[in-house]
Amino acid sequence: MSTAISYQSIYSFVSHQSSTISQSSRQPLLLPTKCFKIDSSLCYYTSRRKRNLSKIEATASQTSVSYNTTLLSPSKNTIPDNSQKKSNEAALILIRHGESSWNAKNLFTGCVDVPLTEKGVEEAIEAGKRISNIPIDVIFTSSLIRAQMTAMLAMIQHCRKKVPIILHNESDKAKSWSQVFSEETKDQSVPVIPAWQLNERMYGELQGLNRQETAERYGNQQVHEWRRSYDIPLPKGESLEMCAERAVAYFEENIEPKLAAGKNVMIAAHGNSLRSIIMYLDKLTCKEVISLELSTGIPLLYIFKDDKFMKRESPVGPIEAGFYAYTKVRHRFYCSTIFIFFEFSVLDGSLCLQRLAQYRQKLDDESLKK
Amino acid sequence: MATVVSHQAITSQRTSSNFKASHFLKEPLNVPIKLRQKRFKIQATASQAPLLDPVLSPSKTIPQSYKKKSNEASLILIRHGESLWNEKNLFTGCVDVPLTEKGVAEAIQAGKRISNIPVDLIFTSSLIRAQMTAMLAMTQHRCKKVVPIILHDESEKAQTWSHVFSEETRKQSIPVIAAWQLNERMYGELQGLNKEETAERYGTQQVHEWRRSYHIPPPKGESLEMCAERAVAYFEDNIQQELAFGNNVLIAAHGNSLRSIIMYLDKLTSQEVTSLELSTGLPLLYIFKDRKFMRRGSPVGPTEAGVYAYTKRLAQYRQKLDESLA
16 A cells, blocks of 8 residues: 555654754745635645655644645646535544553453543543644544543534534434424534444453453463454454454444535544554555554544545644654554655645635634634 | 322333343342332332442342441432533533533542542433543542443443453442433423523523423423432432442432432422522532431542541541552
């Protein structure tokens, strides 16, 4: 997969170049304004030929989050119109919940519904700050409190101030009791849909055991095998494959149509359900997904456009968070790194994330008015 | 109790908390599943074992007259803090909106106040703002050994999937039971409406009547009486027996469901309850002893000696915590 390979090379580039680049100039450069006007107060980055990858340090403006924008392959030459754009692209944010009480105790959690620790709460709030300027129209979570709390705590930070409302469909009564009777209020709401299909992988007989007990009960080799395998289920539990099956199926049937309709989506879920989805988005192999580690509480951004998912790494967040992320480069693919990768083209006619940039502009204007 | 006349509003399903927790424990305990009868009140009988019995080992079966864990138990009531619709001045009712930053801070503060009071069992409503309040409060609890776990019984699958396979871990868990009967009063057609708009639409007096009357429901909604009926019934059938056994209980819920319960605990009249206002995020402590509820006000906080002077048992618990954390 070309992007996977390029991430690899970029990572090694990052680790060598990072120290020199960090202090480099942070001037935002304006894109060639061939087809449309760009507001100079927005942060845009240089463009090159399509498919060249370039590493640009993300800058954070004084007042708001800045993140990369990308340009698509040359398509339309018309001035992009917001209403048209709405149906063309959508943002997808993935957040893995932070530390839970059993993480802290080193117990296999799986689908046992344990809450976040104080640290997990802070991670959720921090994640919220990073995505505070990215539009969100609908939220999907698992049916477990640690993911739901992560989503709700993150949304407290959101600039738009729309109110998340958890939908209840467990019974007719639950549905009718949670009905909202004001259209205006509904417009100011972000529906939150809990789905068991986004739950953590079910860990079967390991749920509640600590790692030591597990090694004693089943043997080190067996445990090692489970960790390395894609399709071997845990006793009375799921394999990663089984988890991926139900998570991806749910994503395809329920989430992708929303993105296709132009709705911006946030998914707050768990390590295994999210990497299953990422496997689908990035077309990873089984081997690749097994070695994929997602940082907790660091949101990942994808742009969905023309039936394609383009990974945009983690929104940087306020300046401090950017530096904090810089020091945590750990993994091959999903590092909490200050550098953001993107594709761009100098000949393009449209700006892939222009809509997001305009949204951010609107938020800035609104906050100035206050 | 004059105000709780019948259980007709209550479903005839099995008592949810017994069912959930007995499955959660998965020990060979003979926890009888109480069947509900539609038309009249059911008292918790001595032959029914409560859902938590840490005293008994798995090999023993529950005797007919169960052995009590303790003669007294604490009951903590916490009303959740500010929600996003409180902030916007919208009627919330049973719409599931989360807490604001302030509401989160209130929950944490409440947690600090109860950090020295034992909690064996938690009941919440099915709404996220109450659940979050409970979970955030418990992050502050000084007894770090035990972890709250939300029980799931919405389906067979949910039960199986959330099963805990280590007995030691189960023993160090506090079951959390979510019950719709503890939900906020259902506000019907007012849900989502701005309080000012509603006053304009229906008239200030009508709105005042709905909010403050005991019997009159808002359109398509519940009266305080209806809310009290289902909340108190749930309390009597599921929570009181736990307290009677000696389990310490925390209830995180809402203004109307909690004052309904307080009406039952303090034997208030319907007039008294309509003027009862509960502070948000301020826990209320009751001691249940000899089948009586004694109100102990709001625990002041971990630094104040007063909080462990409530009863000798609480003082001893506090001492044990100090020793274990020293």
